Amino acid sequence: MRIGTRGSLLALAQAKLVQSKLAKFHKVETTDIHIEVIKTSGDIIQDRPLSEVGGKGLFTKEIEVALLENRVDIGVHSSKDVATQLPDGLGLYAFLKREDVRDAFVSLKHKSLDDMPEGAIFGTSSLRRAAQMLRHRPDLKIVEFRGNVQTRMKKLEAGVADATLLAYAGLRRLGQTHIAKQMIDPNVFMPAPAQGAIGIECREDDTRTRELITVLNHAGTAAALVAERHFLHGLDGSCRTPIGAYTEIDGNDMKVIGQILSINGTTAFEGEVTGHVADCAEIGQHLAQILREQAGENFFESFEVR
Numbered sequence: 074m075r076i077g078t079r080g081s082l083l084a085l086a087q088a089k090l091v092q093s094k095l096a097k098f099h100k101v102e103t104t105d106i107h108i109e110v111i112k113t114s115g116d117i118i119q120d121r122p123l124s125e126v127g128g129k130g131l132f133t134k135e136i137e138v139a140l141l142e143n144r145v146d147i148g149v150h151s152s153k154d155v156a157t158q159l160p161d162g163l164g165l166y167a168f169l170k171r172e173d174v175r176d177a178f179v180s181l182k183h184k185s186l187d188d189m190p191e192g193a194i195f196g197t198s199s200l201r202r203a204a205q206m207l208r209h210r211p212d213l214k215i216v217e218f219r220g221n222v223q224t225r226m227k228k229l230e231a232g233v234a235d236a237t238l239l240a241y242a243g244l245r246r247l248g249q250t251h252i253a254k255q256m257i258d259p260n261v262f263m264p265a266p267a268q269g270a271i272g273i274e275c276r277e278d279d280t281r282t283r284e285l286i287t288v289l290n291h292a293g294t295a296a297a298l299v300a301e302r303h304f305l306h307g308l309d310g311s312c313r314t315p316i317g318a319y320t321e322i323d324g325n326d327m328k329v330i331g332q333i334l335s336i337n338g339t340t341a342f343e344g345e346v347t348g349h350v351a352d353c354a355e356i357g358q359h360l361a362q363i364l365r366e367q368a369g370e371n372f373f374e375s376f377e378v379r
């Protein structure tokens with residue numbers, strides 16, 4: 074089997090995790106499962122803010138092309154980077170058990186979000202994190218902060234910003250949780266839809282591979298991811314809308330909460346839908362519809378790139 078992945082440390086850690094789990098379950102050598110590093114547009118375009126580059130699947134497209142051209146058999150992704158609409162012939166057929174979904178506050182100077190002095194500089198390339206932060210702390214100054222975890226840490230050291238938010242899941246997989254100063258409440262700062270879960274994509278007609286990866290699928294995570302991806306799909310036309318979601322699962326019951334914000338954080342709409350995990354897709358769609366009605370179409374039009 075050939076795994077397609079990006080070459081970042083985080084992506085490689087995720088691919089290796091999948092490689093070792095597959096080897097263990099199917100009792101083969103890890104060396105029988107090959108890791109193919111694929112450069113994506115997101116890796117190549119480094120000099121522009123992500124929100125400006127736009128486009129869906131910036132970190133996944135080239136891996137999907139490799140899947141369709143039969144150069145790899147599975148693509149291992151951070152699910153939150155995967156577009157809601159997949160190319161024909163591909164599907165996400167397994168989700169590993171989700172990590173902690175929360176964002177972590179990372180700073181060399183301050184212990185917590187509320188510890189930052191007035192006018193402090195907050196670095197992020199995420200429209201969601203910027204909007205949430207401004208909603209909570211309108212006094213902060215936001216600066217663009219791209220790059221992988223190591224790059225962002227260097228930027229903090231260089232004083233480009235006083236603090237940033239990073240997905241705890243990513244820190245965990247990189248063995249860097251010690252840099253997290255504070256865990257952020259997911260009910261207030263809702264994580265990105267699909268944050269914290271590794272997703273495995275493969276060809277729809279490749280039944281053998283689909284069977285081989287099924288053993289890695291975690292049912293609760295899959296239900297949460299389906300709900301959150303339907304929620305996102307129901308809202309986002311442009312990738313420029315700050316959107317957060319947070320799912321709690323208790324047995325067969327699930328609760329999904331969602332949030333959309335204006336870029337500057339002054340306006341926010343929130344909603345919640347509960348139901349049976351078997352209805353995860355409908356729950357996500359319903360939540361999107363609730364927020365669409367609350368916010369009104371003008372709200373969404375304001376994010377369109379002109």
Ligand SMILES: NCc1[nH]cc(CCC(=O)O)c1CC(=O)O
Pocket residue numbers: 151152153154238239240241242243267268269270271
């Ligand atoms: N595009 C960045 C990205 N994509 C997935 C993760 C973290 C891992 C995850 O959510 O599974 C990150 C880094 C971050 O947001 O801090």
